[in-house]
Amino acid sequence: MDDFDLQDSTSAEEVEEWDSLSHVRLVAAVERSFKIRFSNAEIEKMQCVGDLVDSISDKLG
Amino acid sequence: MSDFSLKGLSWLPPAPNDFRKRGKSLVEGEENVQPNDLVRLGSCAMNVDQLTAFSKTIKKLENSGKLAALTKVKVALLSDGTTEHLIPAIEGSCPRHGFVAEVYAPAYGQAVQEALDPESGLAAFNPEVALVVSDYRSLGMSSPHFSAESASETVAIALSKIQAIVRALAHRGTTTILQTMPAPAEPWCGNYDRRIDGSISSMIEAFNRALFELASESSAVILDVANLAGQIGRSSWFDHSYWHRAKLPFSMDYVPLYADHVSRVLSAIRGKSRKCLVLDLDNTCWGGVIGDDGVEGIRLGQGSADGEAFLAIQSFALDLKKRGIVLAVVSKNEDAAARLPFREHPDMLLKEDDIAVFLANWNDKATNIQHVAKTLNIGTDALAFLDDNPAERQRVRQMLPEVAVPELPDDPAFYPSALAHAGYFETVGLSADDAKRPDQYKANAERAVALEQIGNYDDYLLSLDMTCSLQQFDKVGRTRIAQLINKSNQFNLTTRRYTEAQVASMETDPDIFDLQVRLVDKFGDNGMISVLIFKKGSQEWICDSWLMSCRVLGRRVEEAALSVVASAAKQSGAKYLVGEYLPTAKNAMVANHFQKLGFQADGEADPVGTLWRLDLETYEVPTLPMKLVLFDQHPEPISETI
Numbered sequence: 144m145d146d147f148d149l150q151d152s153t154s155a156e157e158v159e160e161w162d163s164l165s166h167v168r169l170v171a172a173v174e175r176s177f178k179i180r181f182s183n184a185e186i187e188k189m190q191c192v193g194d195l196v197d198s199i200s201d202k203l204g
Numbered sequence: 205m206s207d208f209s210l211k212g213l214s215w216l217p218p219a220p221n222d223f224r225k226r227g228k229s230l231v232e233g234e235e236n237v238q239p240n241d242l243v244r245l246g247s248c249a250m251n252v253d254q255l256t257a258f259s260k261t262i263k264k265l266e267n268s269g270k271l272a273a274l275t276k277v278k279v280a281l282l283s284d285g286t287t288e289h290l291i292p293a294i295e296g297s298c299p300r301h302g303f304v305a306e307v308y309a310p311a312y313g314q315a316v317q318e319a320l321d322p323e324s325g326l327a328a329f330n331p332e333v334a335l336v337v338s339d340y341r342s343l344g345m346s347s348p349h350f351s352a353e354s355a356s357e358t359v360a361i362a363l364s365k366i367q368a369i370v371r372a373l374a375h376r377g378t379t380t381i382l383q384t385m386p387a388p389a390e391p392w393c394g395n396y397d398r399r400i401d402g403s404i405s406s407m408i409e410a411f412n413r414a415l416f417e418l419a420s421e422s423s424a425v426i427l428d429v430a431n432l433a434g435q436i437g438r439s440s441w442f443d444h445s446y447w448h449r450a451k452l453p454f455s456m457d458y459v460p461l462y463a464d465h466v467s468r469v470l471s472a473i474r475g476k477s478r479k480c481l482v483l484d485l486d487n488t489c490w491g492g493v494i495g496d497d498g499v500e501g502i503r504l505g506q507g508s509a510d511g512e513a514f515l516a517i518q519s520f521a522l523d524l525k526k527r528g529i530v531l532a533v534v535s536k537n538e539d540a541a542a543r544l545p546f547r548e549h550p551d552m553l554l555k556e557d558d559i560a561v562f563l564a565n566w567n568d569k570a571t572n573i574q575h576v577a578k579t580l581n582i583g584t585d586a587l588a589f590l591d592d593n594p595a596e597r598q599r600v601r602q603m604l605p606e607v608a609v610p611e612l613p614d615d616p617a618f619y620p621s622a623l624a625h626a627g628y629f630e631t632v633g634l635s636a637d638d639a640k641r642p643d644q645y646k647a648n649a650e651r652a653v654a655l656e657q658i659g660n661y662d663d664y665l666l667s668l669d670m671t672c673s674l675q676q677f678d679k680v681g682r683t684r685i686a687q688l689i690n691k692s693n694q695f696n697l698t699t700r701r702y703t704e705a706q707v708a709s710m711e712t713d714p715d716i717f718d719l720q721v722r723l724v725d726k727f728g729d730n731g732m733i734s735v736l737i738f739k740k741g742s743q744e745w746i747c748d749s750w751l752m753s754c755r756v757l758g759r760r761v762e763e764a765a766l767s768v769v770a771s772a773a774k775q776s777g778a779k780y781l782v783g784e785y786l787p788t789a790k791n792a793m794v795a796n797h798f799q800k801l802g803f804q805a806d807g808e809a810d811p812v813g814t815l816w817r818l819d820l821e822t823y824e825v826p827t828l829p830m831k832l833v834l835f836d837q838h839p840e841p842i843s844e845t846i
Contacts, residue, residue, distance in 0.1 A: 164288050167450040172253055175456075183449050 151193030173199065208618040210435060211457055213464060215610040215626035216249040216300070217601070223254055227261035237265055239274040239302075244605035246299035252289065252459050255296035262295060262304055273789065275303040277470055280331035280378075282315040282369060284342035285453040293463035300464075301471035302585050302606065312451075319369040327376070332703070333473060334373050335381040335427065335466060336366060338415070339453050340388070340408055348392045349402035356401065359410045366415070370422050379473055379703040380424040381466075384412045386433035388442055423682075423704040425632045427469050432462070435625075465627065472630040474701070475690030478608055479582055481524055481623075482573055484591035485535040485542055485564070489521075489554065490514045491616070495541045505551030513617040517590075518553040520620035525558060528638030529629050530580060530645050532561040534572040534589070539564045560645040569596050570603035580645055581754040583693065583790075588628040590619070633683035633704070637731035647727040648755055662829065665759065668725040670830035672764045677711045677718045684732045685720055688751060692735075693790040696751040697783070697797060715740050716748075717772055721765055723756055723830075730756055736765055738773075744780040744817075745773045750797075760828055766801050767825045768834065774820045783816035784809050 155161040161169075173195065174180055179202040189195050208214045220226065226245055230237050242262065250258060265271040279294070281287050291307045298305040308329040310318040318324035319334075340346060343362035349355040366382065373380050387408040397403040401410075412430055419426050433441035436458060443455035454462070471477060486493045491503030491510050503511045525531050531554070535542050542564030546556045556562065561579045563572045569591070577584045585606035591597050597609045610622045631638075651668070677685060686704040693699065702710075710716050721734035734752040738745045752761060766781075773781060783798035786809060798816035799805070806817040 164286065164450060167446070167452070168252070168256075168289060171446075171456045175251070180445075183445060186449065 149192060151196065152191050154191040170195075177203065179203065208613045208621050210625055211461060213249040213460055214613065215622045216247060217611050219248040219250050219254050223248070223250070224257055227258060231261055231264045231268070231270075237271050239272055240605045242271065242274065242299045242304075243302060244601070246296065247601070247605060250296060250460060252293060252456060255460060255463065256289075256292040257296075258299075259292035259295035262299065266304070271304075274299070275474060275476070277303055277305045277333060277474060278329065278331045279305050279307045279470065280326055280329060280334040281307055281309040281337065282319055282326075282334055283309070283337035283339070283453070284313060284315055285337070285339050286312065286451040287337070289452065289456075290459065290463065290466075293459045294466050297460070297463040297467040298470065301467045302476050303471060303474060305467070305470060316365060316369060319372045330376070331378055333379045333381060333470060334369075335383060336369050336373075337383045337453070338362070338366060338385045338411070340385055340404065341447070343385075343411075345404055345407050345411070348404050349407075352401040354402070355407050356410070359407050359414070362411055363414050363418070367418065370418060370424060374422060374705060377703065377706050377709075379705060380422065381427050381469060381473075382415050382419050382424050383427045384415055384430040386430045386438050386441060389437075389439035423708055425469060425473060427465060429462070429465075432465060436461075468627040468630040469632070472632045473690070473703070475687060476585070477630050478529075478588045478628040479586040480530040480532055480560075480576070480580060480588070481521060481629075482532045482534050482576055482587055482589045483521060484569075484589075484593070484596070485533060485537065485545075487592040487616075488590055488619070489518055490545060490549075490552075494545060495537055499544055499548050502545060502549070504545070504549060510616070511551070513615070513619075515551065515553060517616065517619050520623065522553060522558065524629060525642050526639065527629075527631075527634060528641040530560045530642050531558055532576045532580070533559050533563060534569055534576060535564045536566055536569070537564040557646070558642070560642060568599075568603075570600050573600060573604060573607060581694075581757075588623075588626075590623060592616070592619075633687070635684045635687070637684050640729060640731055644728060644730055644755065651725075651727055661758075665829040668727070668759075668829075670723060670725045670759065671833060672761060672828075672830045673722045673724075673833040673835065674719050674765065674768050675835035677707060677720055679708075679711070681720045681732060682707055682711075685735050688732065688735050688753065689749065692751040692753065693788070694754050694793050695757065696749075696788075696791050697747065697794055698749055698786045699788050699791060700749050702749075710737065717745060717769065719765060719768060721752075721761060723759065723761055734761055734765060736769060738769060738781075740773075740776065741778065743778060744782050745769070745778050746782045747784055750783075760830070762797070762801065763826055764828055764830060764832055767828075768832070770818070770820055770823050770825070779820055781818040781820065782806070783818070784813060785816070786813040 155166060170181060170186055177199055181198065185198055189198060230241060246258060281291065287309045291309055294307050295305050308331060310326055318326040344358055345362065349358060370380050385408055387405040391397050392403050393400060397405050400406060416426065418424065441454050441458060446452040446456060483489055491514055492501055494502055504514050505511045521531055543556065545552050546554065561576045563575060573587060573589060574584060577587060584604050588608040589600055590610065592612060600607055601609050608628045610626045612619055612622050682704060686702065686707045689702050710718055717738040717740050719736040720732055722732050723730040733756045735749065737749040739748050770781060783803050785795060785798065787795065802823065803816035803818045806815040809815050
């Protein structure tokens with residue numbers, strides 16, 4: 144995703160390679176870099192990039 | 205780096221900050237990419253994302269045709285869980301073991317069907333190796349049974365599923381890797397669990413035991429994930445959240461470690477494991493610098509924690525020697541000083557006799573390491589090098605990326621851990637020949653001295669009192685035959701690789717004439733040193749494979765082998781032997797093999813190579829400086845499998 148215009152509203156449906164497994168990988172990478180852990184309920188609630196960003200901010204307090 | 209971590213693959217240097225950029229510049233660069241460029245970039249500790257990026261780099265290089273020849277292995281991953289994230293991780297881990305892999309996995313839940321269906325995508329992919337993954341959750345073992353009968357029935361059903369896959373794969377000549385499964389960490393009856401047959405732990409234990417038996421019966425290879433998870437700790441190996449999230453079979457944290465284990469087993473199947481451990485001396489085999497501190501000053505032996513740690517390193521090296529790993533020394537020292545502890549320190553476990561090549565001088569270590577390989581007649585890619593000095597390690601990695609150089613923690617107490625967990629010396633089978641190998645390499649050095657003393661080469665060969673025994677393939681020789689077929693690069697006319705399963709099928713194939721050759725001389729037993737495979741025809745016998753260990757080069761063993769093939773062919777009524785030479789980067793030494801044996805040139809081989817023909821009518825058996833012993837069938841095992 145080198146030359147990709149990422150918005151808060153961007154969702155998986157708009158990105159061809161963003162399938163369920165790359166979503167798991169993305170969340171895992173986020174968990175690794177921020178040293179946080181999401182519950183599955185939290186992950187299921189995420190609908191777009193903005194939701195993910197909000198969840199990270201919540202965790203980091 | 206100070207702490208040793210299994211999860212972090214501590215024996216590998218950390219991935220450079222510009223890792224992705226380096227991959228990109230390989231893809232975008234003008235130059236062709238040499239195998240060592242890929243090995244160098246891949247020989248660091250990558251996380252899952254880096255492994256995935258690296259696997260893409262490899263694919264791009266392959267597609268652009270810029271990647272010069274590197275061994276490629278086609279692997280199928282048969283699992284009921286999610287494996288998509290494992291595929292790029294495995295592909296990204298293989299270059300550090302000297303090869304590339306193409307991995308295929310059937311769609312989720314389709315593994316068994318594809319294995320059994322001759323029309324499946326798996327069949328079309330035609331893998332050389334298939335990894336059969338077992339998981340207690342998909343094999344119906346996620347809940348315990350109160351009755352022993354229903355527990356053993358559950359285990360039997362799970363096993364029959366694996367057996368069906370193994371049988372289907374065996375029909376295709378695919379080498380199977382069977383993966384053992386770890387038990388979940390959570391207890392049922394607590395400390396009583398392993399005493400009741402129906403607990404998950406007990407069922408899994410029974411399953412794994414049966415898997416080992418199945419592996420022995422079917423010449424399959426084991427990937428012991430149960431053991432690996434135990435090394436980690438099963439409560440951290442499993443990540444139940446990720447299982448619920450996406451059916452990931454184990455924690456994402458251990459994907460790089462798992463992928464490296466898959467790669468090292470693949471490399472062992474392909475005969476690419478390391479053969480020799482090269483040791484530095486000062487601060488690696490003892491504490492301190494012998495040239496400065498003297499025999500009394502170095503730290504070694506009981507009584508000091510540091511001294512005991514260095515003893516443990518020596519002891520670990522000797523444990524490796526016990527199973528056939530050759531030991532060598534490369535040290536920046538005066539030769540006399542370096543040898544002093546071996547001769548005079550009472551606590552030294554390593555003796556000069558244990559070291560096949562001992563190089564103590566002031567030359568560059570990379571140069572000395574190349575010299576070790578040359579002396580032992582093995583490739584530099586068969587070496588691992590243990591050195592406490594980070595600068596030396598980096599220098600050797602830079603000059604010789606194909607040499608395995610483990611990163612070491614600050615505390616020498618963990619040197620053996622680093623070396624052991626790095627998995628350089630992975631094996632898929634041990635034979636009695638393995639245990640003898642280190643002594644054979646030493647004996648070779650003694651033979652070189654004998655030759656110097658005698659001078660005349662023919663007299664020298666006669667003085668060796670050689671006995672060459674030749675026999676058809678059999679069960680006893682099978683493991684070593686497969687080993688030779690997969691490891692021999694230099695004296696190898698066609699470099700065709702066959703798995704142990706394929707070798708087994710040749711034993712009874714009426715259209716194949718095969719030979720396993722052993723050589724004994726007055727300095728010792730060289731073990732099995734040559735393998736020949738001929739395809740029988742009514743008029744001509746075609747040489748499919750002819751290979752020999754370079755240890756016995758110039759001993760006229762090839763002439764002895766030819767005389768046996770020729771007489772068998774003649775007896776069956778054939779008129780000609782046909783030889784084929786297929787050149788590789790490593791086998792130039794046998795380009796004129798058939799010519800030297802009296803064959804006539806007979807055109808080009810397909811696609812590149814030369815063909816040769818020997819008229820059996822005019823062939824004469826030469827007088828050979830050795831005793832020949834022929835067996836139709838093995839009378840009794842000469843070497844026992846250990």
